[in-house]
Amino acid sequence: MANAAGDTSDEPSNPKLQFVPFTSALDVGFWHELTQKKLNEYRLDDTPKGIKGYYYNGDPFGLPARLTLEFSAFDVNAATPAHCCPAVGTLYNTNTFESFKSFDKKSLLEKAANEIWESIKSGAALENPMLLNTFLLLTFADLKKYHFYYWLCYPALCLPDGVPVVQQAVCLGERFSSSQIQALQKAYDELCQMEGVTALPYFLIKYNEKSVLVSQLKNWNGFFQDQEKVAVGVYDPSNFTQYPGWPLRNLLVLAAYRWGNYIHSVEVLCFRDRTMQGVRDITHSIIFEINLPQMPQSTDCPKAVGWEKNQKGGMGPRMVNLSECMDPKRLAESSVDLNLKLMCWRLVPTLDLEKVVSAKCLLLGAGTLGCSVARTLMGWGVRQITFVDNAKISYSNPVRQPLYEFEDCLGGGKPKALAAADRLQKIFPGVNAEGFNMSIPMPGHPVNFSEVTMEQARKDVAQLERLIDGHDVIFLLMDTRESRWLPAVIAASKRKLVINAALGFDTFVVMRHGLKKPKYPESGDSCSNTASVSADFLGSSLFSNIPGYKLGCYFCNDVVAPGDSTRDRTLDQQCTVSRPGLAMIAGALAVELMASVLQHPEGGYAVASSSDDRMNEPPTSLGLVPHQIRGFLSRFDNVLPVSLAFDKCTACSPKVLDQYEHEGFNFLAKVFNSSHSFLEDLTGLTLLHQETQDAEIWDMSDDETV
Incomplete structure (x- = not known):
């Protein structure tokens, strides 16, 4: 017979009962939740996990008896849907496909059968009938292909x-009157309510023409006193008119073992509860009578069956391919995260991915460095990336800048910032990329006093301030020194983490700017160090344990203010001429430095690691948290110097920040339109130069007198 399995007899006068097996119904939500559990919680843990499913018995005729597992299956305390019977299970999720195939399924079934058998012998199943109603689920999740293999x-x-x-079985409506049916329905509902469940899997029944009573299995001895007919009920997932569902099997074994010696005939009611067009109906339930076999008390655990057949009807697992039905964008998003989640399994279990993935990153510069930084940020799963650049794509760009192609150069070239953002979204639609085609006003590049030019500069500054304020990490990736000045000042004022990368021919520097303390620090805190020496002389051998708020910025190494670095320069001096691999190295290190900083409990205030710390215990799960990385490609060598903030710095010194915070654009306009001496006078560099010059004169005089 279709969809039925069990023992049969060759004697037509004495047919044997057959049972309709379960068909697994594991919905997409279950696999999604398993994916999240596997990536974030289970990882390599393959120990058994408790899960919960349920089955329904109100389906129309012809549908299979389904054991359903959905997204809530992993919460064993989750509510079961109305009119559904819970079933408790155990998940065995393997780590490899080979482990899945070679799993000892025979031993697994025998172990589960012995547990059921022990609950029957001990009487625990009478107290808790759910012990008869268990299942096993063996799985392997191929999260690279989104193929899920399972065997229920x-x-x-x-x-x-x-x-x-x-x-033989007949419909309940043929045996019970309407009043008896109503009484059964009411009694069953009251018992479920008393037990606090949506459906009770097994129960006892006694009835006569006037009443129908139901009770728990544990009340057998007192319930059937002076009762000729003994009847048991099962919440039945089958909808066949002659055959009960799979859950009845364990109930009959329990009855045979505990009562078969003195009860020979038992009626079985397969309770089926259907609601159609808002009307509840249990008349399609079936009732039949069986001879209850005897089982000696010394009986060993009976043979057990239960592994589900596959789609072809053979004994084997099933496979679900979700990649075909998943939204490609969602599939890409999950796949992007896969490599990151796998880091946490074995290599870096303490890695806090959310701190990196949720970082909002502003890339000032969409050239060779900007493209490399953006691609590495995407590799880290960063979802919000914003570009700022005012250049257009030229024919020399695509071979060095991986976000552009030849077609982007045609017709005068597309704006770099817009094209870079568009390309990121084509590479990965899950990224929120945006581009701003705008100029950054710079010292040494005067802003004309015509209404339009000054107003445009004001708008550019306001836009840059809004962008820096709306992001967590600011990357300075521009071609010139002076173009980094304004964002360095704004970011220092707004207490934003700045990562700076600059290139030479075969050298580079990647650094994090010192993160200033809040504007109103507690007593004893200082926003900057008062050292009055150039940071070029401050190496890791002289300074250690320098906290982030005392570290210098990109301009702390200078004793002159930034100016126009492209004026009166030859072509090779105007362009950044570097070895082709240098930008990718520096760009990758810039992002990795950001990731390390974000992993530190103190973030940008973390004490700087130096070259001397390379043999010490790293402060974060990703390793060191340096202040600077200075690379020398010709020697294939990096060093990690640490430098203090310079109290006369033209970008992050207190005098510059105070002027910017109090005067705003008016102060900036003076910087743009004045010579570099304005910033040098303001910060005290002019006086420092004079003192140094005077000291040299005195030294010469001393030499002459000797």
Whole structure:
């Protein structure tokens, strides 16, 4: 017979009861939740996990008896849907496909069968009938392809000689009057309410023409006193008119073991609860009578069956391919995160990915460095990336800048910032990329006093301030020194983490700017160090344990203010001429430095690691948190110097920040339109130069007198 399995007899006068097995119904939500559990919680842990499913018994005729597992299956305390019966299970999620295939399924079934058998012998199953209603789920999740392999087992103990049917099944409506049916329905609902469940899997029944009563299995001895007919009920997932569902099997083994010696005939009610067009109906339930076999108390655990057949009807697992039905964008997003999540399994279990993934990154510069930084940020799963650049794509760009192609150069070239953002979204639609085609006003590049030019400069400054304020990490990736000045000042004022990368021919520097303390620090805190020496002389051998708020910025190494570095320069001096691999190295290190800083509990205030710390215990799960990385490609060598903030710095010194915070654009306009001496006078560099010059004169005088 279709969809039925069990023991049969060759004697037509004494047919044996057959049972409809479960068909697994694991919805997409279950696989999605398993994916998240595997990536974020289970990782390489393959120990058994408790799960919960349920089955329904109100389906129309012809549908299979389904054991359903959905997204809530991993919460064993989750509510079961109305009119559904819970089933507790155990998940065995393997780490490899080979482990899945070679898993000892026979031993697994025998172990589960023995647990059911012990609960029957001890009487625990009478107290808690859910012990009869268990299942096993063996799985392997191929999260690279989104192929999910699984094999469901609903362990059922077998009575050695089967179960003889005395009276064939008939619909309840043919045996019970309407009043009896209503009484049964009411009694069952009250018992479920008393037990606090949506459906009770097993129960006892006694009835006569006037009443119908139900009770728990544990009340057997007192419930059937002076009662000729003994009847048991099962919440039945089958909708076949002659055959009960799989859960009845374990109940009959329990009855045979505990009561078979003195009860020979038992009626079985397969309770089926259907609601159609808002009207509840249980008349399609079936009732039949069986001869209850006897089982000696010394009986060993009976043979067990229960592994589900595959789609082809053979004994084997099933496979679900979700990649075909998933939204490609969602599939890409999950796949992007896969490599990152795998880091946490074995290599870096303490890695806090959310701190990196949620960082909002502003890239000032969309050239060779900007493209490399953007691609590495995407590799880290960063979802919000914003470009600022005013250049257009030229024919020399695509071979060195991986976000552009030849077609982007045609017609005068596309704006770099806009094209870079568009390309990121084509590479990965899950990224929120935006580009701003705008100029950054610079010292040494005067802003004309015509209304339009000054107003445009004001708008550019306001836009840059808004962008820096709306992002967490600011990358300075421009071609010139002076173009970094304004964002360095704004970011220092707004206490934003700045990562700076600059290139030479075969050298580079990647650094994090010192992160200033809040504007109103507690007593004893200082926003900057008062050292009055050039940071060029401050190496890691002289300074250690320098906190982030005392570290210098890109301009702290200078004793002159930034100016126009492209004026009166030859072509090779105007362009950044570097070895082709240098930008990718520096860009990758810039992002990795950001990731390390974000992993430190103090973030940008973290004490700087130096070259001397390379043999010490790293401060974060990703390693050191340096202030600077200075690379020398010709020697294939990096050093990690640490430098203090310079109190006369033209970008991050207190005098510059105070002027910017109090005067705003008016102060900036003076810087743009004045010579470099304005910043040098303001910060005290002019006086420092004079003192140094005077000291040299005195030294010469001393030499002459000797």
